[in-house]
Amino acid sequence: MxxxxxxxxxxxxxxxxxxxxxxxxxxxxxxxxxxxxxxxxxxxxxxxxxxxxxxxxxxxxxxxxxxxxxxxxxxxxxxxxxxxxxxxSRKKHHHHLICTMCSRIIDYTDFIDDELELLDRTKKTLSKKHNFQITGHMMQFYGLCEKCKT
Amino acid sequence: MxxxxxxxxxxxxxxxxxxxxxxxxxxxxxxxxxxxxxxxxxxxxxxxxxxxxxxxxxxxxxxxxxxxxxxxxxxxxxxxxxxxxxxxSRKKHHHHLICTMCSRIIDYTDFIDDELELLDRTKKTLSKKHNFQITGHMMQFYGLCEKCKT
DNA sequence: ATTATTATTGATAATGGTTATCAATATTAT
DNA sequence: ATAATATTGATAACCATTATCAATAATAAT
Known part of the structure; x- marks a missing residue:
């Protein structure tokens, strides 16, 4: 049911x-x-x-x-x-910080408004310029987390 | 040799x-x-x-x-x-636009300076905040290219 | 040079996440 | 009810990537 x-x-x-x-x-x-x-x-x-x-x-x-x-x-x-x-989702828009050593993932929302503004601007330009229908984006940082920095 | x-x-x-x-x-x-x-x-x-x-x-x-x-x-x-x-590389810093239908990839450099500025700012903040040693980033857009839009 | 040490190589087999197959079952339309 | 269609789970297949390992190449030591 x-x-x-x-x-x-x-x-x-x-x-x-x-x-x-x-x-x-x-x-x-x-x-x-x-x-x-x-x-x-x-x-x-x-x-x-x-x-x-x-x-x-x-x-x-x-x-x-x-x-x-x-x-x-x-x-x-x-x-x-x-x-x-x-x-x-009930989660806010966020991006990821990924540890390449242990695969730990941290969500972050810093500068998210600036990001969204820029992404939106880029999206508009790219759609027109390349006649592309943009459905999503992805943005992430890679590095070593606290524990894996040694 | x-x-x-x-x-x-x-x-x-x-x-x-x-x-x-x-x-x-x-x-x-x-x-x-x-x-x-x-x-x-x-x-x-x-x-x-x-x-x-x-x-x-x-x-x-x-x-x-x-x-x-x-x-x-x-x-x-x-x-x-x-x-x-x-x-x-001799290629300039760029990001990718990816067609999810045919996997075509377009490099773009629009707003790349704004992006780099923002990425740099974000990187600095995140490293401090989460004690992360950031080594790289990735940013890309997904969508349908001209040919695959139907 | 000659030899000892260490790094690199390629063929092959194994791994492991993801997909295809297909007959059985559940859902919806008639 | 019954026919048409979508969904399911078990199993096998797929395929990019890795591990294995003996053979070979490059460097260091003698």
């Missing part, structure tokens, strides 16, 4: 169905502060619904990315990470 | 040796305008030196990344791309 939270309509609008696995995955993404990989999500979901398989997690994430609900990140450690996009 | 171009010293300084495969790989990276994957590089190198294997290409790229000579990018199509870092 599925409670219609608006997600139902959103899925139907794209020709998809809102199923229990999909709802469970959305629930995990909505209630985390972390940067989860597909397997991370699988493990959480699996506790409550042992029947849900890893394949379904991957498939659902693909759909959510395609729907613009989720953004797929690569932090360079060989697995993708998934976060709800700004519009669907 | 290896011509000492400064690379030799640079390698020795880190305990490495400048060999023919390494020189060949550097040569490819120095003479391309594209965003080559390990296999792309392998194929070019292989034409002149059929003995050089793919493993060596990967290994060399790792070393170059670790030396700060090369930056490793992920454009979301399942393979990494490698570019000489600003200091070693």
């Amino acid at each position: 599925i409670v219609d939270t608006g997600w139902h309509k959103r899925f139907r609008g794209q020709g998809y169905r809102l199923t229990i696995p999909r709802e469970a995955i959305l629930h995990v993404l909505s209630n985390t502060e972390e940067h989860l990989s597909a397997e991370d999500i699988y493990m959480v979901v699996h506790q409550k619904y042992p029947a849900i398989g890893l394949t379904t997690v991957y498939r659902t994430l693909d759909i959510l990315v395609q729907m613009g609900v989720v953004f797929k990140f690569d932090f360079g450690d060989g697995r993708s990470r998934y976060e709800l996009t700004e519009h669907f | 290896i011509v000492d171009t400064g690379w030799h010293k640079r390698f020795r300084g880190q305990g490495y040796r400048l060999t023919i495969p390494r020189e060949a790989i550097l040569h490819v990276l120095s003479n391309t305008e594209e965003h080559l994957s390990a296999e792309d590089i392998y194929m070019v190198v292989h034409q002149k030196y059929p003995a050089i294997g793919l493993t060596t290409v990967y290994r060399t790229l790792d070393i170059l990344v670790q030396m700060g000579v090369v930056f490793k990018f992920d454009f979301g199509d399942g393979r990494s791309r490698y570019e000489l870092t600003e200091h070693f």
